[in-house]
Amino acid sequence: MPVTIARDAEIAVVSVDNPPVNALSHAVRQALWDAVDQLDADPQVRAVVLICAGRTFIAGADVREFGQPPQPPHLPDLVDHIEAAQKPWTAAIHGSALGGGFEVAMGCRFRVAVSTASVGLPEVNLGIVPGASGTVRTPRLAGVESAVSLVTSGKPVKAAKALTMGLIDAVFEGDLQANAVAFARDALSRDLPPPVSARQIEAPDETFWAETAKAVTKAAKGAEAPLRALDCLRKASESPFAEALAYERKTFLELRDSDQAAALRAVFFAERAAPRPAHLKDVEPRGLKKVGVIGGGTMGAGITAALRDAGLPVVLIEQDDKAVAKGLANLRGIFAGAVKRGRLSEAAATEHLAGVTATADYAELADADLVIEAVFEEIEVKRAVFARLVTACRPDAILATNTSYLDPRLIAEGLPGPDRFIGLHFFSPANVMKLMEIVPIPETSDETLATGFALARLLRKIPVQAGICEGFIGNRILKRYRAEAEALLRRGIPVAQVDAAMRAYGFAMGPFEAQDLGGLDIAYLQREAARKAGAEVPETLGDILVHKGRKGQKTGGGWYDYEDGDRHPRPSATVDALLADRIEAGPAMDADAISSHLVGAMTAEGQAILAEGIARSSAEIDLVEIHGYGFPRWRGGPMFAGGVRG
Ligand code: 3HC
Numbered sequence: 001m002p003v004t005i006a007r008d009a010e011i012a013v014v015s016v017d018n019p020p021v022n023a024l025s026h027a028v029r030q031a032l033w034d035a036v037d038q039l040d041a042d043p044q045v046r047a048v049v050l051i052c053a054g055r056t057f058i059a060g061a062d063v064r065e066f067g068q069p070p071q072p073p074h075l076p077d078l079v080d081h082i083e084a085a086q087k088p089w090t091a092a093i094h095g096s097a098l099g100g101g102f103e104v105a106m107g108c109r110f111r112v113a114v115s116t117a118s119v120g121l122p123e124v125n126l127g128i129v130p131g132a133s134g135t136v137r138t139p140r141l142a143g144v145e146s147a148v149s150l151v152t153s154g155k156p157v158k159a160a161k162a163l164t165m166g167l168i169d170a171v172f173e174g175d176l177q178a179n180a181v182a183f184a185r186d187a188l189s190r191d192l193p194p195p196v197s198a199r200q201i202e203a204p205d206e207t208f209w210a211e212t213a214k215a216v217t218k219a220a221k222g223a224e225a226p227l228r229a230l231d232c233l234r235k236a237s238e239s240p241f242a243e244a245l246a247y248e249r250k251t252f253l254e255l256r257d258s259d260q261a262a263a264l265r266a267v268f269f270a271e272r273a274a275p276r277p278a279h280l281k282d283v284e285p286r287g288l289k290k291v292g293v294i295g296g297g298t299m300g301a302g303i304t305a306a307l308r309d310a311g312l313p314v315v316l317i318e319q320d321d322k323a324v325a326k327g328l329a330n331l332r333g334i335f336a337g338a339v340k341r342g343r344l345s346e347a348a349a350t351e352h353l354a355g356v357t358a359t360a361d362y363a364e365l366a367d368a369d370l371v372i373e374a375v376f377e378e379i380e381v382k383r384a385v386f387a388r389l390v391t392a393c394r395p396d397a398i399l400a401t402n403t404s405y406l407d408p409r410l411i412a413e414g415l416p417g418p419d420r421f422i423g424l425h426f427f428s429p430a431n432v433m434k435l436m437e438i439v440p441i442p443e444t445s446d447e448t449l450a451t452g453f454a455l456a457r458l459l460r461k462i463p464v465q466a467g468i469c470e471g472f473i474g475n476r477i478l479k480r481y482r483a484e485a486e487a488l489l490r491r492g493i494p495v496a497q498v499d500a501a502m503r504a505y506g507f508a509m510g511p512f513e514a515q516d517l518g519g520l521d522i523a524y525l526q527r528e529a530a531r532k533a534g535a536e537v538p539e540t541l542g543d544i545l546v547h548k549g550r551k552g553q554k555t556g557g558g559w560y561d562y563e564d565g566d567r568h569p570r571p572s573a574t575v576d577a578l579l580a581d582r583i584e585a586g587p588a589m590d591a592d593a594i595s596s597h598l599v600g601a602m603t604a605e606g607q608a609i610l611a612e613g614i615a616r617s618s619a620e621i622d623l624v625e626i627h628g629y630g631f632p633r634w635r636g637g638p639m640f641a642g643g644v645r646g
């Protein structure tokens with residue numbers, strides 16, 4: 001039974017129990033509908049508390065039902081039915097009241113919550129608008145401005161903030177059910193507030209809508225749902241309740257069947273499947289109590305910060321005392337940045353730093369369960385580090401490399417216990433970026449592999465297993481993308497036009513601006529190393545720029561010119577002159593043609609990656625691109641956009 005009813009004297013307690021997140025499946029909707037009727041008919045009952053079992057209040061409509069024909073009772077009708085109940089309902093919220101879950105709560109006469117709870121309307125993240133009065137009841141409860149921020153951002157708010165916004169009526173510590181029952185009982189002795197649908201909205205003026213539309217358009221970066229949600233909110237503030245509700249429903253149904261919603265749903269489920277892959281279902285990961293990190297540079301410091309955010313003690317090894325001090329300074333810089341942005345308190349930063357033992361002495365690694373190497377990208381340097389690790393660490397300690405391009409099999413070659421060796425490829429900045437490629441070598445044990453995934457869960461990252469090839473999944477697609485972008489330049493398409501087309505597609509930056517920001521020299525050095533090792537690597541246009549000292553923003557110029565201290569890219573006559581003899585005039589291309597050419601190349605590389613077994617599914621390739629390379633989420637990733645599924 002997904003819904004049960006208990007009694008506490010004159011208060012009925014309706015409990016929803018539909019694991020994992022009490023989503024509003026058809027069975028739950030029907031049972032809640034019946035509960036309203038049953039309790040209205042029961043003369044012993046004077047008020048009702050709606051509460052949920054398990055980890056959360058109702059987390060929304062059941063997203064799994066979105067592809068199927070809707071079955072009555074429909075959610076908007078259920079919310080109305082609860083609101084029209086003769087006995088006042090009080091929603092008792094723990095965990096998250098999201099989407100349809102919060103809409104049900106708004107149908108209740110009162111909402112109370114534990115202090116750790118949050119409420120929100122995240123529908124825009126799924127490419128839809130709230131479909132059961134979220135855009136119509138929220139402004140009546142909290143005012144238009146709060147409703148706009150809640151609905152168009154999709155970001156939930158914590159209980160304390162929800163209270164100040166007027167979204168909930170009380171916050172409790174301790175036993176939620178007991179407190180909610182006492183609240184509902186107490187409310188019986190007072191006048192009932194009007195139902196939410198009967199409250200008035202103070203309509204904002206034209207300037208508010210114009211400015212808000214501008215801000216929402218900018219933040220949406222091409223996603224349609226936030227703007228459509230804003231449109232519904234405006235309708236709600238200017239029309240009668242029933243009319244606004246019908247408008248919201250129409251918009252919801254339209255968007256639910258849109259390409260953007262399909263893409264965002266696919267990403268939603270792929271993200272949830274990624275941390276627990278089916279092939280490792282029965283494998284117990286190793287416990288992680290202490291982790292070593294070798295190298296305190298960009299990546300090592302970032303990885304250390306990520307580990308500390310998850311509460312793991314870290315031993316950070318550098319080459320010598322001077323480098324140890326530099327590594328610690330890097331780490332302090334990361335924590336100071338997090339404090340400045342309000343992501344970390346001063347106290348937490350101090351505690352994070354205290355949990356790091358920075359040293360040049362490998363003996364400190366004697367009891368580490370896992371060691372992650374992030375030293376220079378040079379095979380001999382890495383091999384020397386691992387030679388030391390196998391003597392300094394426990395024989396069963398898991399040993400990982402963060403290499404971007406080197407072959408992990410060569411790094412591990414000849415080491416004792418290769419079953420504990422693995423690639424864990426973080427992305428920069430490692431304490432921020434969600435993606436982690438997990439790269440087993442042929443000898444890697446399932447336990448080691450499962451521990452890589454367990455680490456990702458601990459760090460709240462999105463892990464994707466990758467096979468061994470140059471660049472694994474992400475950097476291999478990046479290389480192809482950049483090569484195709486250069487191919488467009490060779491056909492006479494200007495640098496700025498390529499970048500503008502990819503921005504219009506939904507990327508924050510085009511391929512050339514992004515290289516200027518990161519530096520052209522990294523990929524150049526990697527090509528040079530390959531050339532030195534005897535590989536046939538044709539000259540790229542980027543090579544020509546680097547040879548002239550144009551390494552990007554840091555040298556005042558790359559694909560673009562930059563004026564002193566200015567990050568604004570300006571088309572460069574110098575670059576045009578440098579590349580002139582490599583460019584042949586070709587037919588013009590519009591923005592759509594450019595982006596479909598470049599995304600098509602990414603899809604094609606992804607298909608090769610799938611065919612070679614480097615990625616396990618196209619959905620995982622999409623996760624790599626979305627979380628590691630800024631591919632627009634609402635496009636679903638290059639595989640989804642290219643019609644490749646599975
Ligand atoms: N429908 C169906 N399944 C859902 C779901 C939903 N709304 N929300 C979560 N799940 C499933 C997940 O797929 C996952 O399934 P799995 O175990 O089989 O992989 C499981 O619940 C647990 O999810 P998480 O791993 O995300 O669990 P967490 O504890 O980390 O997070 C949560 C819980 C905060 C509730 C998070 O799941 C979440 O944000 N869910 C989405 C909420 C949402 O978007 N709601 C709006 C839905 S649309 C809507 O309501 C339309 C309405 O306006 C008409």
Ligand code: NAI
Pocket residue numbers: 294295296297298299300317318319323327373374375376377378381385402403404405425426427428
């Ligand atoms: P970096 O140059 O910033 O840092 C490397 C650090 O390793 C330096 O602090 C150096 O002192 C230290 N080091 C060198 N030899 C050492 C040794 N024998 N023992 C202990 N410490 C030693 O380099 P970065 O960018 O952090 O890269 C490190 C690794 O991470 C490389 O393999 C790189 O390919 C990979 N990587 C880099 C990414 C990036 O965006 N920078 C992204 C993902 C992976």
